[in-house]
Amino acid sequence: MTSLRFFTSAGLLASTLAFGACAPGSPAASAVVKNCTDVNIHLHVGVAQGAAGTIFYPLVLTTTGPACALWGTPMVQPVVGGAIHSRLSVGPAARNLSRGEMPAHHILTRAHALSAAFGVSESGNYPASTCRPRNAGGIIVTLAPFVRPRYLTLPISVCTQIASTTTQLLSPGTTGA
Secondary structure, eight states: OHHHHHHHHHHHHHHHHHHOOOOTTSOOTTSOOOBOOGGGEEEEEOOOEEETTEEEEEEEEEESSSOEEEOSOOEEEEEEETTTTEEEEOSOOOEETTTTSOOOOEEEOTTOOEEEEEEEEOGGGSOHHHHOEEEEEEEEEEETTTEEEEEEEEEEEEESSSOOEEEOOOEESSSOO
16 A cells, blocks of 8 residues: 555656646646756856855846756855866865755746855854865856856855855745745
């Protein structure tokens, strides 16, 4: 009986992912919406907001093409950056705070945006010997299979010995919340 419930649940989940979940303002459920592709996604850093020793930068995705589907958590790696856009890593990649959560299946249209919160803890909150702070001039953002690694200018201070940056699941809007 338990196996039957598992396979029924898995089948329902697979059909939802195949045909898309409807969101307000999205195409009808019966319409098949293709997955977003790298060439049709514009990615930028939104307006920063600070809270309790962490600054959150929304990573905003918009489409330049037709409606498309995407989901997941962006992978973010602080890098040296600067004028030459060096992709040399500075410290560990951002920790995914959404592990274990089921990603929502979003339909991205021209009139709507999705974003993910990228958190940067103040490196001064940690003992210097534990953190070993260093400045980064940018970040590399990847959202496989939708967005290939992209460089974004973002001057931040990060820890090199511990993960002082975080990222979360995509959500509707431009604030990362």
